[in-house]
Amino acid sequence: MYLYLKSEIIKIRRTKIGKMLLIIPFICAFLALGFNFLSGDPQVISLSPETIINHWGILWLSVLIALMAGLLNNLEKKSTNFKTIIGLPINLQKKELSRVLLVIGFVALGSLLLIVAISVASLLIGTNPYLASVSFCILTVVLMFVVSLWQVPFCLWLSRKTNFFITLLLNSMLNLNLGTLFAPTEDWWLIPYSWHLRVQMPLTKLHSNGIPLPQDDELLSYSVIPIAFILSVLFFSVLTIMVVRSFNKIEVK
Template identity: 30%
Template sequence: MLYKYMLAENLKHKHSILKKLILILPLVTVLLSFVLMQSYFTINAFNWWYAMIMPVTFALIPSLMHRKEDKKLKYRAIYSLPVSLTKVWIAKVLTALLYIVVAALVHLCAVYILQFAVGKQLTSSYVFPTLFSASVLLVITYLWQIPFCFFLVKKLGFIVGVASNVIIGLGLGVVFADSSLWMLCPYTWGIRLMIPILKVLPNGLPVTANHPLIENTSILIPVISSVVLFGLITMITAKWFSRIEVK
């Protein structure tokens, strides 16, 4: 039954700027790295993606989905229908997740293909399983932001909601990713995991396999924590959404 809600949600954004951004954001990131720094193409294409563009993507997609619903009718169309508001909210979250997975796949494929066009780099090229693992881990460790961003923009408005998550994400994510407190800040999880997976520091510098940050980074704990946090935030915000009265 939930997939019907997701189909309806997806139809709302047919031919919208949202679906164009799913392709534009990852491709622009990859192309910038290809044009500006081919000697470090793969490292930069991923580092710029998860440190700067991915937080923007995770904020924009839920926010634009909310804006579509809120712009004219202020959700009155939904509240007037005989539907489960909890399922409506969960469908929005899962649809946004699907869009983000597509964006991550576009980024992954573009990086892998352009590696062959770049040729030999000053840093080693990565095999597909490594790049795929990095992309999967990034989506998993960032996915808790989807329901959180929906809540922010619903509560604070489009501009404030997007700006809040992007600024906090860009600030805390990079600052605390290489500190001993990284596990306490969800915004750092994806960035920190790229150190053992891609051998890249948050600032984009490559590291050797015996670097202390590689040895002191757990992959399993932040992955499980992110999935649990995603579930908790989704359930709590879905219950909150179902109790809102249309003004």
């Protein structure tokens, strides 16, 4: 598996993938900070770390996953349209699994960069996050990363079957619309796009619409976190198995 992963890393050298990975988290942080500072309200400004996390969950996390998966597939499509891979005496299932792991690594690094941005924002503002501690903000980003991992095999499959732009548009719009719609409801667990938005609420104490939650609000219950975690791990495992097996069938096309 190490050799498969190493070959994928070599392929992405001198490509736009690394640059996009660095840009996305800081665009998210910059826009969220700008949004808060434009209000001119000190209380809103003090919510900047939580707002960064909120913007990350609503849009930018799904954008990052779709970008990384789409650009990785575009690299193959523009070169030989997977013909080189098909012609090699390799295990295609392990090859696709290595691509899944590579995108997961990208998303993990992007989440780490966001944590850095949140920490810097907290220092620049001069106060702790208004509703949640820095440690809770970091924990939220980590949990959102884990709960969103199912999007990785999904976007790799979707971009392989369609194209980069459809994958980016569909994944971000489904997250933006379905995620925000179902996250505050009792049926949140039925929609995978709402899982990461729901787990952030009790930790940041911020509604997915960006408004602070009342102290006695039901959305502050921590009971949703283990449920979302288990559902996401199971869904990720199922999707990964399906996508890896479907990639093996590319050999007969």
